[in-house]
């Protein structure tokens with residue numbers, strides 16, 4: 001019989017103690033988590049994600065999940081034989097595509113995430129931007145470079161919207177009653193039309209309106225990478241502008257960093273682009289000194 005503790009158990013205790021200052025700092029705070037369609041593929045990662053969200057709620061943080069589902073909408077459109085194009089990272093959305101996007105996002109994916117959180121012991125409520133007037137939207141006009149003329153021209157993206165207003169009352173009520181809101185990026189316009197909204201944009205608007213202290217975007221890369229593929233762990237708006245101008249940040253990363261910059265400029269303390277392929281990426285970022293991904297701050 002010995003009193004020497006098992007080193008593995010001791011390491012676990014040390015991890016919990018390391019989390020203490022973060023637990024104290026964030027009790028009562030709101031964290032918005034954008035869960036991208038690319039980060040959703042693997043059942044084990046889905047379970048890890050749901051456990052992380054439930055753990056946040058259990059320690060007194062209010063998580064709000066805003067999800068995407070671009071690849072899943074793409075797969076459904078393909079099955080139904082509907083063609084789909086992107087302009088500037090946004091899906092051109094005719095009325096049929098809008099119906100399918102709403103079905104996949106607010107119907108299928110939204111309820112799957114609610115189920116995963118339920119299985120992890122949390123109580124989630126799935127809604128879209130339409131519910132309780134959470135998000136109102138207006139039509140976006142896309143711009144596309146015309147290679148023949150070397151100028152930008154306007155493109156009609158159909159029912160693609162951008163948030164014009166967020167009323168977070170429903171989110172605060174749900175959070176106060178112990179529920180975890182799960183939000184699909186679909187909203188109603190003042191014109192009565194249903195709009196398909198880029199999930200990064202939707203999540204950023206919700207993070208700003210809720211007074212979130214942290215905003216996480218879970219994707220399928222390590223974070224923002226430099227020209228040689230190395231992770232940049234810390235960025236501010238000026239550095240991001242330079243990286244966009246020299247072409248280091250491009251494609252799907254552009255709306256992400258722009259959303260992060262808007263969020264931190266509108267009062268969110270910090271936005272973090274995280275690798276959703278890493279198990280428990282969110283917990284490591286929040287509760288350890290190591291951090292993960294790319295932190296964007298004002």
Ligand SMILES: Nc1ncnc2c1ncn2[C@@H]1O[C@H](COP(=O)(O)OP(=O)(O)O)[C@@H](O)[C@H]1O
Nearest residue numbers: 036038219220223224225248249250251252253
């Ligand atoms: N500097 C960069 N660092 C990291 N990823 C970048 C960068 N520039 C462009 N990207 C691209 O952005 C993608 C992430 O955006 P996207 O595919 O829209 O993600 P999601 O579906 O999670 O919203 C990466 O997979 C990568 O191809």
Ligand SMILES: CC(=O)N[C@@H](CCC(=O)OP(=O)(O)O)C(=O)O
Nearest residue numbers: 037068069070090091197198199
């Ligand atoms: C207008 C627009 O492009 N809407 C997106 C909404 C889903 C989304 O943004 O999903 P990810 O976060 O998984 O990319 C779409 O139709 O794909």
